[in-house]
Amino acid sequence: MVRRDGAAFFTASKLGALGVLAFPSSLKQSIVIFRTGSGRGLSENTPPSHQTRTGFRFAKAVDFRTFRGAVLPGGGTPLPAPKPTLMSSLDPATSLPDLVADAAAGLKNVFGVEATVTAAAPGRVNLIGEHIDYCDGFVLPFAIDRYIVMAATLNGTGEARIATALGGEPAVLPLNIPQPVTTPKWANYLRGVIQGFQDRGHHLPGFDAYIISSVPGGAGLSSSAALECCIATLLEGLVDTVLDTKEKALLCQKAEHDYALVPCGIMDQFASAFGKTNRLVLIDCQTGEPELVPFENPDLTVLIANTMVHHELSDGGYAARRKNTEDGLAATGKKSWRDATMADVETVWEQTGDPVNRRSRHVVGEIARTKTAAEALAKNDYEALGPLMAASHDSLRDDFEVSCKELDLMVEIARAIGRNGGVIGARMTGGGFGGSTVTLCESGKAEAIAATLSQQYEAATGIKPQIFASRPSQGAHLVQH
Numbered sequence: 001m002v003r004r005d006g007a008a009f010f011t012a013s014k015l016g017a018l019g020v021l022a023f024p025s026s027l028k029q030s031i032v033i034f035r036t037g038s039g040r041g042l043s044e045n046t047p048p049s050h051q052t053r054t055g056f057r058f059a060k061a062v063d064f065r066t067f068r069g070a071v072l073p074g075g076g077t078p079l080p081a082p083k084p085t086l087m088s089s090l091d092p093a094t095s096l097p098d099l100v101a102d103a104a105a106g107l108k109n110v111f112g113v114e115a116t117v118t119a120a121a122p123g124r125v126n127l128i129g130e131h132i133d134y135c136d137g138f139v140l141p142f143a144i145d146r147y148i149v150m151a152a153t154l155n156g157t158g159e160a161r162i163a164t165a166l167g168g169e170p171a172v173l174p175l176n177i178p179q180p181v182t183t184p185k186w187a188n189y190l191r192g193v194i195q196g197f198q199d200r201g202h203h204l205p206g207f208d209a210y211i212i213s214s215v216p217g218g219a220g221l222s223s224s225a226a227l228e229c230c231i232a233t234l235l236e237g238l239v240d241t242v243l244d245t246k247e248k249a250l251l252c253q254k255a256e257h258d259y260a261l262v263p264c265g266i267m268d269q270f271a272s273a274f275g276k277t278n279r280l281v282l283i284d285c286q287t288g289e290p291e292l293v294p295f296e297n298p299d300l301t302v303l304i305a306n307t308m309v310h311h312e313l314s315d316g317g318y319a320a321r322r323k324n325t326e327d328g329l330a331a332t333g334k335k336s337w338r339d340a341t342m343a344d345v346e347t348v349w350e351q352t353g354d355p356v357n358r359r360s361r362h363v364v365g366e367i368a369r370t371k372t373a374a375e376a377l378a379k380n381d382y383e384a385l386g387p388l389m390a391a392s393h394d395s396l397r398d399d400f401e402v403s404c405k406e407l408d409l410m411v412e413i414a415r416a417i418g419r420n421g422g423v424i425g426a427r428m429t430g431g432g433f434g435g436s437t438v439t440l441c442e443s444g445k446a447e448a449i450a451a452t453l454s455q456q457y458e459a460a461t462g463i464k465p466q467i468f469a470s471r472p473s474q475g476a477h478l479v480q481h
């Protein structure tokens with residue numbers, strides 16, 4: 001699913017695992033829990049507490065046909081269900097080759113054509129450096145091994161016809177006219193990127209495309225940036241051009257600003273575009289330069305815990321925080337947050353007042369923490385990340401106020417497991433207001449930690465979280481045919 005009031009895409013894991021499918025704008029915030037191969041929603045079995053979670057509405061029985069867990073538009077023939085696997089607390093990722101095969105099959109099923117160009121772009125998780133990419137700070141995300149995939153072929157018309165694994169009518173986008181902001185809302189991410197190519201003088205040929213995703217939506221894992229980077233990469237393939245990676249990421253960020261109306265920073269699109277296997281993407285948001293930092297120690301695992309509490313940035317909270325930081329900076333009289341110190345913030349504390357003063361304290365503190373974390377990583381001092389992640393979470397909770405009780409709970413459970421239980425550090429990740437936490441832990445204890453997070457969180461909230469391990473993965477790319 002694409003957060004920020006956009007589309008939703010989901011590819012389920014294996015038989016028996018629960019998947020979450022969220023729908024596009026028309027059914028905004030609808031969530032269906034289903035079991036691969038069952039063909040029916042499980043809402044009858046859904047505890048009442050689930051049905052009333054903030055921002056969630058669990059559907060009644062749902063008429064869909066499974067397609068390795070996703071939904072076939074137009075009612076095509078489902079693939080055989082995968083073999084059952086043992087249940088684990090860790091949600092397995094659908095492999096990229098499987099997603100690519102499913103996207104090609106979806107394209108054939110809906111439009112009756114073979115894929116000639118296929119693009120993939122990942123979501124991201126951020127280890128540390130939150131809400132400071134729009135404050136000239138440092139951020140330390142990586143591309144996760146969960147992707148949005150688009151399979152396409154030219155159709156000889158002046159239109160893009162784009163179907164998704166969610167089903168419904170394909171979106172039809174006339175090309176080479178100024179792209180409007182309109183419905184379906186999820187297609188605005190695509191329109192914004194198409195506009196970016198038009199602005200650069202590209203004449204876009206008509207094409208048919210099919211989108212499928214394994215990036216959990218509304219989970220603070222940048223499914224919208226993945227969608228933007230995916231269509232941008234697809235268009236590169238269709239018009240046989242290669243944009244500079246930074247230019248591509250900035251084009252996608254502009255699409256988000258202008259077409260999703262979220263004044264985001266550069267972190268998500270940079271992580272999706274620049275991601276590399278076994279590398280963190282350390283971004284200096286003042287210079288806009290990414291640096292790839294090795295992260296390949298097999299003894300370390302990054303667990304991502306999706307609280308299943310909906311994350312929506314376009315409802316104003318994000319923009320309000322950004323405005324707070326602009327006001328806070330103006331009060332210090334500095335040109336950039338990089339030049340501001342905690343003493344500067346304290347000097348104007350009374351003048352800025354609450355909450356701007358606390359937002360400012362977060363920004364200065366988080367920039368310092370992220371620099372320290374990057375220095376520690378350069379020395380392979382992973383243990384140093386624990387206290388930094390803890391302080392980051394506390395600051396986001398108390399000063400920046402973008403956490404929520406479910407995120408706090410997930411972090412508290414990880415903290416209680418503690419260093420002896422294998423947890424090095426835990427914090428909320430991404431924009432907040434719901435979404436996911438990130439837990440850095442010892443690989444040998446990751447399964448047990450995931451089980452504890454899952455059990456204790458579900459016991460306390462009645463919500464089953466989605467928990468998975470992820471390693472730094474390849475960023476947006478064309479898939480060879």
Ligand code: GAF
Nearest residue numbers: 130131264265266267430431
């Ligand atoms: C969202 C935004 F899109 C990013 O630019 C960043 O600000 C993040 O929230 C918070 O760190 O993902």
